Amino acid sequence: MIISHIIGQSRIGFNRDLKKCLENCFEFNQYFDKNKNYLNELKKKILYNNWNLKINNNIDYINIGDFSFYDHILDNIFNINCIPKRFKIKNNENFFKNYFTLAKGDSNNQPLEMKKWFNTNYHYLVPEYDLDTKFLLNLSALKNDICFAKIFKKKIKFIIIGPLTFLKLGKIKDNNLKNRLLLLPDLLLTYFSLINELGDNVDLIQIDEPILILNLSLVWLKCLKNVYNILCSYFTNIIITTYFEQINETYLKYIENINFFSIHLDLINYKKINDFIKNENIKYNYISLGIIDGKNIWKNNLEKSFYIISNIKKKIMISTSCSLIHVPVDLNSEKFKNKKIKIIKNWISFGNQKLEEIKNLLEMYDFNLINNKKKYINKNFIKNVFFVMNKKKSKLIFVKNIQNKIKKININDFKYRINYNLRRDIQKKYFKLNLLTTTTIGSFPQTSKIRKIRIDYKNKIISKYDYENLLKKEIYFIVKKQLDYNLDIIVHGEPERNDMVEYFAESIEGFLITNNGWVQSYGSRYVKPPIIYGDMYIKNYLTLNWIKYSQNLTKKPLKGMLTGPITMIKWSFRRIDQPNYITSLQIALVLKKEIKKLEKIGIKIIQIDEPAIREFLPIKNNKYKYYFNWAIKTFILILNGLKNNTQIHTHICYSEFNNIINFIKDLNVDVISIETSRSNMSITKILNSYDNDIGLGVYDIHTKRKMEINYAIYLIKIIINNIDIKKIWINPDCGLKTRKWFEIDKSLKNISYCSRIFKNLRLLT
Structure with a gap:
């Protein structure tokens, strides 16, 4: 018999129930006392459905601890009472008020910082430590x-x-805290107490240690060994899990003799499973195989998976590679009428279908075990083999013309533009830009009115003519607002765009857009990643009509907005039948065509958003060079042939730049805008060596807190103290689509006002 379990399950509900509930609470600021019972009842409903799905698919364990109202790291902070003292929370009576204060901030405190969860598009809230940090159980x-x-x-x-x-x-x-490992003894005692407190109430303890895929120093490895030697000497039901990459092989000697119940491996990323299994030093009762892909949406090759598990002689558990929070909930909610899309749907597996795949593997294995047969073929197995083979041979995937274009790309297509210092002088004179140029990242509030216009057009309630005229009125309003703020560079505000990736994917062949394929990005913010199923090209231009109209509304420079190829791939469910760099080059050719046309009609500032460039970074740093080689070439291909007075921006958010700053320089864009507000401008210290212009995100748009004049001046002083003022641009840290107009009006006016104060001071010039 094989044991089955799931690393984690989606917590958003079948119809984004959690999002709708939370945002209603946030809207009316009633998320602590008044709605406490409603939130807890919704949690029960989601858990009830998740647990029933497991039971119906013969999964042996139901999970506790994978549900979260906002973020699982934030849950950990509360479970062990590791709440930063700056929030001055003395008790936990108003749990929801305290919980969401850490997530969203209050009038006195910025919220906890957000970072990307390893190489995914999920954002977690960052714990904070000081020398006095204490850990106490709150169960x-x-x-x-x-x-x-x-x-x-x-x-x-x-x-x-x-x-x-x-x-x-x-x-x-x-x-005063020089080494965070000084906190480990207290933290270990808290974990010990937690597991001991749970006692016989739970059958298995899953402890996630995904940092085992990172490069760890010797002292961390020794601590790892000591921590789990202690825990596993007392508790015999611990499964340690890793995901997203292969464990560093040198780490195995530190954990191979520990008495774990099981160790979980992400088989989607594990290339040497046989070497691990043949290791005679491994004493674990079970090995957990993450054989069902928890990060992508393609059907599992059951024939291949069955072969793998059938040839393993040790006791095994089968599971998803990682938590299913990274994939949509249920494919059955997708009602496709188009014949082509119906074919593609047969290749896809969402969260609930991945549970069914585990069930199919269990049935196949158990039947062969009982009947002592080498092969067991049932209806589901036959269907799976057919669809997997059909996908490999489908003409929907490969387009000969596009493949030929990729083959014709040569070294001449990867030539850099002239030196940036020369470009900067040309552009400053052309645009007549002064110091501390102000702009925004691109999007403005997506009001209920704008969303209704788009929905009405999609449902054919209004005509294309009416749709375009209504959105033009919104663009006029947005442009006028920016002129009132006295911003230097204007954007059209993107009212026509539902999402920075989905909007472009809708117009590019090779993408499939789902109706309900939502996944959590952070907190109550969900995204609907498109699916890249085949070669990509466009029949019409992507942004031309809206930009042409917007261009006539202002004499100030207008910035065109595009989403870059790295982000288009990373924030989609991508192909696994060809290398990422080929897919990237295909999107680059699409964008190159668009940018050349924008340049031709007089749009001389173009932003290529690449917020995902850091999260696409391989886990292993020995793969950085290969990744940046093709990522940078993609950018060079797009920019090759542009005029020197065409200024290219890119936007990168919530990223750690320390180990990639030199690669970022090689993108050779004219202006890079980045998030800095939540980190209190700490990143500016490493950006002083960056030669090109930098847009610093001083306004945190992920909270309702407004940008006050005193605080804006404080942040700009930090920036100027660390970075040459001639290189500095000032902007929000991200797009403004999730904010309300009354929230951003004051903030953008204050940013612009403070920027003008500094730029008018002669001592800075």
Whole structure:
């Protein structure tokens, strides 16, 4: 018999129930007392549905700990009471008020910083540590979940982020704390107490230690060994999990003799599983195989998976490679009428379907075990083989003309433009730009009125003519607002765009847009990643009509907005049948055509958004060079042939630049805009060596807090103190689509006002 389990399950509900509930609470500021019971009942409903799905698909364990109202790291912070003292929270009576204060900030405090969860598009909230950080158990929510779970009379698995990962991903906020590992003894005692407190109420303890895929120093590895030697000497039901990459092989000697119940491996990214299994030093009861892809949406090749598990002689568990929070909930909610799309749907598997794939593997394995047969073929197996083979041979995937274009790309297509210092002089004179140029990242509030216009057009309630005229009125309003703010560079505000990736994907052949394929990006913000199924090209231009109209509304420079190829790939479910760089080159050719046309009609500032360039970075730093080689070439291909007075911007948000700043320089864009507000401008210290212009994000748009004049002046002083003022642009840290007009009016006016104060001071010139 094989044991089955799931690393984690989606918590958003079948119809984005959690998002709708939370945003209603946030809107009316009632997320603590008034709606406490409603939020808890919604949690029960989502858990009930998730657990029933597991039971119906013969999954052996139901999970506790993978649900979160906002973020699983934030849950950990509360479970062990590691709340930063700057929030001055003395008790946990108003749980929801305290919980969402850390996530969204308040009048006195910025929220916790956000960072990307390894190489995914999920954002987690960063724990904060100081020398006085204490850890105390707070298990009230978990105990309620356990009581509820016992009704189902199934084995229970408790899930928690491991102590080493929790420490490693946090941020030290105290100069007196030189080494975060000094907090490990107290943290270990807290974890020990937590597991001991759970006792016989749970059958399995899943401790996630994804930092095992990173490059760790010797002291971290020794701590890893000591921590789990202690825990596993007392508790025999611990499964340690890693995902997103292969464990560094040198780390195995530190954990191979520890008495784990099981170790989980992400088989989608594990290339040497046989070497691991043949290791005679491994003493674990079970090896957990993440054989179902938890990050992508293609059907599992059941024939291949069955072969793998059938040839493993050790006791195994089968599971998803990682948590299913990274894929949509249910493919059955997609109602496609188009014949071509119906074919593509047969190649796809969402979260619920991945549970069914585990069930199919279990049935195949159990039947062969009982009947001692080498092959077991049932209806689901036959269907799976047919669809997997059909996808490989489909003419929908490969377009001969596009493949030929890629083959014709040569070294002459990868020539840099002239030196940036020369370009800067040309552009400053052309645009008549002064110091501390102000602009925005691109999008403005997506009001209910704008969303209704788009929905009405999609549902054919209004004509194309009416749709375009209504949106032109919105663009006029947005441009006028920016002129009132006295911003230097204007954008059209993107009212026609539902999403920075989906909008472009709708017009590019080779993309499939789902109706309900939502996944969580952070908190109550969800995205609907398109699916890249085939070669990409465009029949019409992407942004031309809207830009032409907007251009006539202002004499100030207008910035065109495009989403870059790296982000288009990373924020989509991408192809696995060809290298990423080929897909990237295909999108680059699409954008190159668009940019040349924009340049021709007089749009001389163009922003190519690449917020995902850091998160696409390989986990292993020995693969950085290969990744940046093709990523940078993609950019050079797009920009090759542009005039020197055409200024190219790119936007990168919530990224750590320390180890990639030199690669970023090689993109050779004219202006790079980045998020800096939540980190209190700490990144400016490493940006002083960056030669090209930099747009610093001083306004945190992920919170309702307004940008006050005093604070804007404070941040700009930090920037000028660290970076040459001739290189500085001032902007929000990200697009403004999620904000309200009353929130941004004051903030953008203050940013512009403060920028003018500094630029008018002679001592800075």
